[in-house]
Amino acid sequence: MATIKDIARMAGVSISTVSYALNNDTKISKKTKEKILDAARQLNYQKNGIASDLKRSSTRTIALIVTDLAGPYYAELVKGIQEVTLSKGYDLLACSSVGGETSTAVKFLTEKRVDGAIVLAHNISEEILIKSARKKFPIILLDRKADSEHIVSIEVDNEAGSYLGAELLITQGHRDIAYISGMTVSELHYMRIHGYERALQKHGLEGRNRLHQFGLFNRENGFSMTKMLIAQGNLPSAVMYANDEMAIGGINAFKEHGIKVPADVSVIGFDDIELAKYVQPALTTIMQPKYERGALAAHLIFEMLEGHSTEPYYKLPTQLVLRDSVLNIN
Amino acid sequence: MATIKDIARMAGVSISTVSYALNNDTKISKKTKEKILDAARQLNYQKNGIASDLKRSSTRTIALIVTDLAGPYYAELVKGIQEVTLSKGYDLLACSSVGGETSTAVKFLTEKRVDGAIVLAHNISEEILIKSARKKFPIILLDRKADSEHIVSIEVDNEAGSYLGAELLITQGHRDIAYISGMTVSELHYMRIHGYERALQKHGLEGRNRLHQFGLFNRENGFSMTKMLIAQGNLPSAVMYANDEMAIGGINAFKEHGIKVPADVSVIGFDDIELAKYVQPALTTIMQPKYERGALAAHLIFEMLEGHSTEPYYKLPTQLVLRDSVLNIN
DNA sequence: CTGTTAGCGCTTTCAG
DNA sequence: CTGAAAGCGCTAACAG
Secondary structure, rough: OOOHHHHHHOOOHHHHHHHHHHHOOOOOOOHHHHHHHHHHHHHOOOHHHHHHHHHHOOOOEEEEEEEOOOOOOOHHHHHHHHHHHHOOOOOOEEEOOOOHOOEEEEHHHHHOOOEEEEEEOOOOOHHHHHHEOOOOEEEEEEOOOOOOOOOOEEEEEEHHHHHHHHHHHOOOOOOOEEEOOOOHHHHHHHHHHHHHHHHHOOOHHHEEEEEEEEEOOOOHHHHHHHHHHHHOOOOOOOEEOOOOOHHHHHHHHHHOOOOOOOOEEEEEEEEHHHHOOOOOOOEEEEEEEHHHHHHHHHHHHHHHHHHOOOOOOEEEEOOOOOOOOOOOOO | OOOOOHHHHHOOHHHHHHHHHHHOOOOOHHHHHHHHHHHHHHHOOOOHHHHHHHHOOOOOOEEEEEEOOOOOOHHHHHHHHHHHHHHOOOOOEEEEEEOOOOOOOHHHHHHHOOEEEEEEOOOOOOHHHHHHHOOOOEEEEEEEOOOOOEEEOOOOOOOHHHHHHHHHHHHHHOOOOEEOOOOOOHHHHHHHHHHHHHHHHHOOOHHOOEEOOOOOOOOOHHHEEEHHHHOOOOOOOEEEOOOOHHHHHHHHHHHOOOOOOOOOOOOOOOEEEEEEEOOOOOEEEOOOOOHHHHHHHHHHHHHHHHOOOOEEEEOOOOOOOOOOOOOOOO
């Protein structure tokens, strides 16, 4: 493969002249520039961006790290990130953290391949995050925290959101409300559960909490946990799910057993994913601001890169979105 | 930031020794290795992956290029790609081609930042693709073609799929079938239209084709084009859409006008995206193999990287998936 | 087992 | 306007 050296030889100029010409530096005469561009074309020259990055010691690219590239991470969130990243003239890469410590994500966090990272993944250790974050390598953490000067977290008010959801159910006359969640060590879901419990307490229902925690936070597990709930008999009048994916799995399970939502049981999710408004019945859920969160994340990373100081922690509000999966039984 | 040079100085060894130690080369004695690892820890050393890549002149990473990172590119497809890429010990990056010639995608295609690319985007010129593809940089093209020794295409049999869909409609008694598509120069949609037209011809309906081509291939445009169709009066008994996204937009438009699907009009989509089975009514559509396509794409890229020869072109079959949006009016 | 050394391909002073 | 030269941080052949 041709390099600028080859071009220099062919055009009969020095390497630096080639570099300047290729980078549109004004100080190169039109004539030599043409000559150089011609040679480049003939040699089918392709720049080696890696060499360039090494020399410049900056990549002008930001990584978005998600648990699984194949996963349903929110389109709107990515859009928010993408727009401000592009407007700054930076590149955006997405990579996944499947594979844990040997994943692409860790490589990007620890090997200076990018100038900053936005992390939406729980399977990357806090240790790695803290070790990697530097002045010249800010990290934005979504849905989790880490104690470091160069990491800022953006969370959503999960506790309040869940509280809102549970309270809705209670004001609609529900007294027997189950909560189905995955097994978790993450604060996010702990807070959601907490909101649910606080609402029960607030309305004098403390003894009545029915919390089911097991397995993953996906549709399949929402499905099987709901089946178990059904198998136990003694169906609650409403069930809250840790997220919409699980809720959708749950609705399917109810359907399979001929249990009508919301006539027989009310259901409420969390997140407001795209599917939520399409399932039958349309899912009542708690929405988090997605686009705004993405845009804020990208904005903050540039603030930090430019040396401005920022809050270490942001908490965004949630909002109840009423659809058809909750029945007023008053 | 600390480099291996600093470690060498601190540990009192040469830089090559450091490099060997850090890369777990067996020839370094346990004692020096400890010493080196210690120094690295103290200095909070972080490898510069870019320098390493430059030297090795290989990145062991593959880029997945999509039109829009925020878009609904198929999770299943990504999963297929991801699995074989990881199994080969390569990294996978996703980047978008929004921004055209100045996009991240083009940078990755033309600047040797990765060892190969899988491209699912139509806004990257064939010229760039052909210029970029080399023996050491194979490109897999999804849903389009390009004439180059180092590019292989994987398409889906769009013509046959569309034919199948149209034929279903005809055998169910439909005679007046509209086709709503975006404006296209891409062969993919041209083939879909062709399948529709061939089916009409085959069944003696050649005069009756009602093709509407305008705008984008997204939900919004499916919505507005359907509204226009409605406004014109003289509703067809069935409408085929260029893809599921447009079909979903169309269903929404019908709903808004109190036109029942499929009682008043039958609808058929293409792609079988996840949403298809959740919309009301569940969408009858033409499925393309997603996971398989992803896995094949990644598999081929490694075949090429390893110097094996492959077919230049693959065509995968489609399949009709019957749901509830088509009515038998015989 | 460890050190010396020559680059990978590019950018960017500094001199002319 | 153009060229010489240093060097980004790392790897790996070679010598010891």
